[in-house]
Amino acid sequence: MAQTGYSINSTADDQYSDTTPLLKKEVEIIPGPVPPKCCSVRCNLAAMMFFGFAVVYGLRVNLSVAMVAMVNGTSNQSSPSSNFSNECPVPRHTLDNSSQSSEQPDGVPKYAWTPETQGWVLSAFFFGYLFTQIPGGYLSGRFGGKIFLGGGVLGTAALTLLTPLSAQFGAKWLFALRALEGFGEGVTFPAMMAMWARWAPPLERARLMTFSSAGSSFGAFVALPLTGFICQRLGWPAVFYSCGAVGCLWALFWFLLVSDEPRAHPRISDQEKDYIINSVGAQGTAHGWSVPVGSMAVSLPLWSIIMSQMCSNWSYYTLLTSLPIYMDTILHFDLQQNSLLSALPYLGGWLFAVGSGVLADNLLERELLSVTAVRKIFTFIGLFLPALFLVAVGFSGCSGALAVMFLTTSSTLGGVSAAGVYINQIDIAPRYAGMLLGITNTFGTIPGVLAPIVVGYLTKxxxxTGWRHVFWLSGAVSAFGAIFYVIFGTGKIQSWARIDQESETHIHS
Structure with missing residues (x-):
């Protein structure tokens, strides 16, 4: 049977070159039809991941909107509107709507938490998220990512159901619960990367991975206004009960329909299975118990990914956790306006992330640019240009229209980086992609811990002026990350990532 696949047959000198395009230097195309993408198992896997990440980001961001309904302003407030900025005029309809939208059904509690306490609670998720990234990536690369991705979503969803109970016990209990949720969810993205190392043909990597991970932006876009609606209609506890139930339902379908690798999938066609196995080659197999940790630690391309993701995530997590509070205290939007406008930036980011993946793969297929050039261009556009618009938000003052426009433009352009640095791990070390994502995401989560706390203190x-400093700081950090990656990033497979492959290459050839 004729196949379209890839066999590794490059010389030692070719292995580390990055001429146009890199992938053709490393592989030889075997003539034959490419299995259709529509309704293929690999595309179905991308769809399942898309909805999975939509769920986990819904679970992650719902607290940022619900917090507006949970908290009765700040401590010792004398009026419902005393948490507003005195610098920006509060429209009369906003004062009227805020008193109505903040009302909760009988028996639903509200808490007098200070901005600093709110910042700590919003950052709690990331304290737990830090600790399971690297173990999750390592174990997913060794045993497969299905159980870790599905289990991470299921565990987070189940814990979310306990949020109202923990809040009644106090902010410290809610902090602990959110940290446990982060602990469970920390394995999900590394598991995704480990699975795509086995499932994604090289010339389809960007579109498959950007589509699946774009579920995070889609989840934030849907969850933010939906959370506001549920809070207003049913009370804030219903948010966590409904989101938790949806996560548990998704996990059921995941475990029934998904397999770790093409060889194990019961419903994949022989044509698609052979195409995927031959195209990913030896890099699509599990790595051993030992990994080249020392080489990873001194790898400048890996550190360029780490630094740029940390810088990008500072602004991302600042908006993810604190934007509804800015909409409430400075721009004076009511709860429904707040949740809808807070979600708007993620719509553009989602669309641009998916589009950037398709465009990046097309540039490689047509041999217009090398992998390194593609990753650097998409990263620069996705980090530096959004930084400029974040700085512009700081100049918008009390203008809600300008602030929303700049924030939406910034997040929309940020989606372009999805086809840049955010999938670069699979370029430089396909076999260790899951563990590398665990490493980069661990460092990338540090801003998730620090940013809400810093925002809480800057805006107390x-x-x-305090929020202006928040946006200026975010813009400066993001711009630095773009420049650092452009200087030190690469799309070449690193020598330490080929060590375990060399003996298998002869067998595969």
Missing amino acids: DHSV
């Missing part, structure tokens, strides 16, 4: 007086 609810001033426009």
Whole structure:
């Protein structure tokens, strides 16, 4: 049977070159039809991941909107509107709507938590998220990512159901619960990367991976306004009960329909299975118990990914956790307006992330650019240009229209980086991609811990100046990450990533 696949037959000198395109230097195309993408098992896997990440990001961001309904302003407030900025005028309809939208059904509690306490609670998720990234990536690369991705979503969803109970016990209990949720969810993205190392043909990597991970932006886009609606209609506890139930339902379908690798899937066609196995080659197999940790630790291309992701995530997590509070205290949007406008930036980011993946693969297929050039261009556009618009938000003052426009433009352009640095791990070390994502995501989660806390302290007086400093800091950090990656990033497979492959290459050839 004729196949379209890839066999590794490059010389030692070719292995580390990055001429146009890199992938053709490393592989030889075997003539034959490419299995259709539509309704293929690999595309179905991308769809399942898309909805899975939509669920986990819904579970992650729902607290940021619900917090507006959970908290009765700040401690010792005398009026419902005293948490507003005194610098920006509060429209009369906003005062009227805020008193109505903040009302909760009988028996639903509200808490007098200070901005600093809110910042700590919002950052709690990331304290747990830090600790399971690297173990999750390592174990997913060794045993497969199905159980870790599905189990991470299921565990987070189940814990979410306990949120109202923990809040009643106090902020410290809610902090602990959110940290446990982060602990469970930390394995999901490394598991995704480990699975795509076995499932994604090289010339389809960007579109498959950007589509699946774009579920995070889609989840935030849907969850933010939906959370506001549920809070207003049913009370904030219903948010966590409904989101937790959806996560448990998704996990059921995941475990029934998904397999770790093409060889194990019961419903895949022989044509598609052979195409995937031959195209990913030896790099699509599990790595051993030992990994080249020392070489990874001194790898400059890996550190370029780490630094750029940390810088990008600072602004991303700042908006993810604190934007509804900015919409409430400075721009004075009511709860429904708040949740809808907070979600708007993620719509553009989702669309641009998916589009960037398709465009990146097309550039490689047509041999227009090398992998390194593609990753650097998409990363620069996705980090540096959004930084400029974040700085512009700081100049928007009390203008809600300008602030929303700049924030939406910034997040929309940020989606372009999905086809850049965020999938670069699979370029430089396909076989260890899961563990590398665990490493980069561990460092990338540090801003998730620090950013809400910093925002809480910078904005404790609810001033426009404080929020201006928040946006300027985010823009500066993001711009630095773009420049650092452009200087030191690469799309070449690293020598330490080929060590275990060399003996298998002869067998595969």
